[in-house]
Amino acid sequence: MRLALFNQGRLGVVDGDTIIDVTDQVGSPSTGAAGALHHYIETLAEGTGPRLVPSRGRRVPLSEVTLEAPLPRPGKIIGAPVNYLDHKAEMDYPTSIADLGVFLKANSSVIGPGQAIVLPYSDKRTDQEGELGVVIGRTASRVSAEDALDHVFGYTCLLDITVRSGEDRSTRKSFDTFTPIGPWVVTTDGIPDPGRLDLRCDVAGETRQRTNTADLIFGVRELIAYASSVMTLYPGDVIATGTPAGVGPLAHGDRVVVEIERIGRLEVSVDGSQATSYASRPGDRRS
Known part of the structure; x- marks a missing residue:
């Protein structure tokens, strides 16, 4: 699975030339400076992270979004x-x-x-x-x-x-x-x-x-x-x-x-x- 941040911190699953918005499955884009993907990784480590279901997300062409650093502020x-x-x-x-x-x-x-x-x-x-x-x-x-x-x-x-x-x-x-x-x-x-x-x-x-x-x-x-x-x-x-x-x-x-x-x-x-x-x-x- 390819996981990306896009459009001001939303979390998406990249599938070919589209991205599927799964932000609502992990919380909200306002998960702090570390970003939604960092938050998701932490919840998985704690055993509380959800299983992402791309079929439930909104699909958008990659050409229409702005990709961001997937981990904008790593711990180190x-x-x-x-x-x-x-x-x-x-x-x-x-x-x-x-x-x-x-x-x-x-x-x-x-x-x-x-x-x-x-x-x-x-x-x-x-x-x-x-x-x-x-x-x-x-x-x-x-x-x-x-x-x-x-x-x-x-x-x-x-x-x-x-x-x-x-x-x-x-x-x-x-x-x-x-x-x-x-x-x-x-x-x-x-x-x-x-x-x-x-x-x-x-x-x-x-x-x-x-x-x-x-x-x-x-x-x-x-x-x-x-x-x-x-x-x-x-x-x-x-x-x-x-x-x-x-x-x-x-x-x-x-x-x-x-x-x-x-x-x-x-x-x-x-x-x-x-x-x-x-x-x-x-x-x-x-x-």
Whole structure:
């Protein structure tokens, strides 16, 4: 099942080129900043969530609605640095996720399909990183890799946008608009094996990244096991699984597309019209 938010927070089941409004089956669109899908995932984890019946909902053409980030404010976003060997070689990193562990991104950095990545600096490179996103469905603490997928609700497309400057990863990756997610979340019944998905990322019409999740250093199972050994994972949390080789600079006017097998296509734009110099940032001591 493909679940999306649309038209100011309504929850829908995507079926071909239509979306079926099931908002009334899970409550109302005013379920807080986390959104109706996050609320639904939490109720399922509590054992009180309803069984969605798409046949009871109003069907609308996808072309007539505005899709939004399916999880506009996740509890937390966990990133996996250097989780493909080809990206490790590309960036000339001496270490990988096995040495670095995971990092956190601000949940305020999320945007949805059709929105714009806003470049903060005119003189610092900002790169795209196309990734598989994992949505947690059940509380996970110190789970084994063997049991990890039992704690997953579904999967989505994700971009981990990154400024190439000197700050900590969590700073460089947490600017507003730096985590596009969508266009929907595909539940686990639609993706029995997240370790064998083709992924492609295009920028300005050219393919920059192409991989299969089989090439992850820490696969989805290992990522969940590792992350849950550090911090408790809650329903609606999102894990960004890492990016392959092919990261590169974004420019004003670019279109960025991430497409993942069995999930879908996430497309956003790039806006550099308000970018300023790096030295003008608050707290700079050199001026």
